[in-house]
Amino acid sequence: MINKIVISTDIRKAVSEAVGAIPHDRLFLLTDETTDRLCRPLIEDIPCMQNAQSIVIGATDTHKNLDTLAAVWTALSNGGGSRHSLMVNLGGGMVTDLGGFAASTFKRGIPYINIPTTLLSMVDASVGGKTGINFNGLKNEIGVFRTPETVIIDTEFLRTLDHENICSGYAEMLKHGLINNSQLSTFSSPHIQS
Ligand SMILES: NC(=O)c1ccc[n+]([C@@H]2O[C@H](COP(=O)([O-])OP(=O)(O)OC[C@H]3O[C@@H](n4cnc5c(N)ncnc54)[C@H](O)[C@@H]3O)[C@@H](O)[C@H]2O)c1
Structure with missing residues (x-):
């Protein structure tokens, strides 16, 4: 099923609008340590978010693992999460991958909304419904396909993103362009060869 972007x-x-469209008993907001500090302030005082229970995990891909996932499941369970709860994932691809998987497996699956905060997650990771974690030393070894109810893309979040992560997102955009557009591919090849 195609999600709403x-x-x-x-x-x-x-x-x-996105939170209001999904009836829920409890609302959970997942961030990492960085997006909690830099991105949560942009949404935390919205009336529909004021009762959200905050779950904060470590930042970057090294935390996309079973221990972090178990910590999120525990927070959902201890916070009274039910089949009718809703989760909002606010962060880069690490948060949307792990958060999407946590939501997809808790109580056999609760709805979730992705709010990507890196360029890479805006153009790729948050959108296609690929969720999961790294396991046994292997990247994205465990996961499921399950689309978010809504993906909200707002470039306002990119104001605080560092140069390296902006470049990472542009590289992803370039990759997709080269794969999908033969004209772009032909146009680009002399530059790549030079
Ligand atoms: N599911 C998919 O289809 C898919 C596709 C591509 C990549 N991925 C996954 O995405 C992950 C990489 O995503 P990423 O590049 O977004 O990295 P990331 O989520 O690890 O974020 C990179 C860093 O930027 C910080 N950050 C995030 N938003 C910020 C903001 N607005 N301002 C300042 N700092 C911010 C994060 O805290 C982190 O330290 C990997 O785990 C990869 O496997 C998934």
Whole structure:
């Protein structure tokens, strides 16, 4: 099933509409240590988010593992999460991958919304419904395909993103362009060879 992708210029409105569209008993907000500090302030005082229970995990791919996943399941369970709860994942691809998997497996699957905060997650990771964790030394070894209810893409979040992660997102965009567009591929090849 194709999910709903909202290209937002008004994050408050987009979040209100997306959260409001899904009836829920409890709301959970997953962030990593960095997005909790830099991105959560952009949405935390939206009325629909004020009762959200916050779950904060370590940042970067090294935390995309079973221990972190278990910590998120524990927080959902201890927070009274039910089949009718809703989860919002606010972060880069690490948060949307792990959060999407946690939501997809808790109580056999609760709905979730992705709010990507890196360029890479906006153009790729948050959108296609690929969720999962690294396991046994292997990348994305365990996971499921399950699409978020809504993906809210708002470039306002990119203001705090560092140069390295902006370049990482551009590289992903270039890769998709080269794979999908033969004209771009032909046009680009002299530059790559030089
Ligand atoms: N599911 C998919 O289809 C898919 C596709 C590509 C990549 N991925 C996965 O995505 C992950 C990589 O995603 P990523 O590149 O977004 O990395 P990331 O989520 O690890 O984020 C990179 C760093 O940027 C920080 N950050 C995030 N948003 C920020 C912001 N707005 N301002 C400042 N700092 C911010 C994070 O805290 C982290 O330290 C990998 O785990 C990869 O396997 C998944």
